[in-house]
Amino acid sequence: MEKITLPKASVLTSPNPVTLVCTKKPDGTTNLATVSWWTYLSFNPGMIAYAMAKTSYSGEMVRQNKKVILTIPGEAIAKEVIGCGTSTGRTTDKIAKLGIAMQDLPDADIRVPLHSRVAIQCTLKEYHEAGDHYLYICNVDQVFGNENETAVFAWNGYGEIRPAK
Numbered sequence: 001m002e003k004i005t006l007p008k009a010s011v012l013t014s015p016n017p018v019t020l021v022c023t024k025k026p027d028g029t030t031n032l033a034t035v036s037w038w039t040y041l042s043f044n045p046g047m048i049a050y051a052m053a054k055t056s057y058s059g060e061m062v063r064q065n066k067k068v069i070l071t072i073p074g075e076a077i078a079k080e081v082i083g084c085g086t087s088t089g090r091t092t093d094k095i096a097k098l099g100i101a102m103q104d105l106p107d108a109d110i111r112v113p114l115h116s117r118v119a120i121q122c123t124l125k126e127y128h129e130a131g132d133h134y135l136y137i138c139n140v141d142q143v144f145g146n147e148n149e150t151a152v153f154a155w156n157g158y159g160e161i162r163p164a165k
């Protein structure tokens with residue numbers, strides 16, 4: 001084997017998972033941010049975790065509201081997933097700008113994209129500093145799925161969004 005960097009390793013592990021992290025903004029609307037660094041942590045009780053840059057607006061919102069929904073986007077919004085990962089909700093209404101169709105979930109005041117294969121509704125349990133990111137550890141409240149949507153993944157590291165096959 002040859003010695004490589006961690007970013008290069010993330011290219012070699014592609015396709016990598018991809019989620020849209022959905023949080024509530026102060027005006028009640030939803031912000032969407034693309035996040036590859038997420039994982040299941042525990043099935044019983046249900047727990048997940050994800051890492052976001054300290055500067056992210058989504059991080060600020062989840063630390064404030066303690067509520068977040070992680071969705072696995074469907075193929076129909078592959079292009080929009082890049083858009084949600086290259087602009088910030090601090091200055092942009094991404095849903096309006098990118099024209100993303102949304103839906104409500106029962107008992108949630110955060111909306112999620114209509115084209116979602118999975119939605120994991122969570123409450124923030126704790127967060128920890130991890131280099132230039134915070135690691136958010138969440139309890140899972142409810143989970144929703146739609147087998148008719150095809151999940152997308154991040155290819156070439158994080159440069160391209162498309163299904164696994």
Ligand SMILES: Cc1cc2nc3c(=O)[nH]c(=O)nc-3n(C[C@H](O)[C@H](O)[C@H](O)COP(=O)(O)O)c2cc1C
Nearest residue numbers: 033034035036037052053057058085087088089158
């Ligand atoms: C494919 C892809 C994957 C990404 N994965 C992450 C990630 O795991 N963690 C992270 O902090 N940012 C990640 N980003 C970058 C964020 O989505 C980006 O910083 C975004 O502007 C944050 O939005 P916000 O400020 O509205 O929260 C990713 C971007 C793309 C395109």
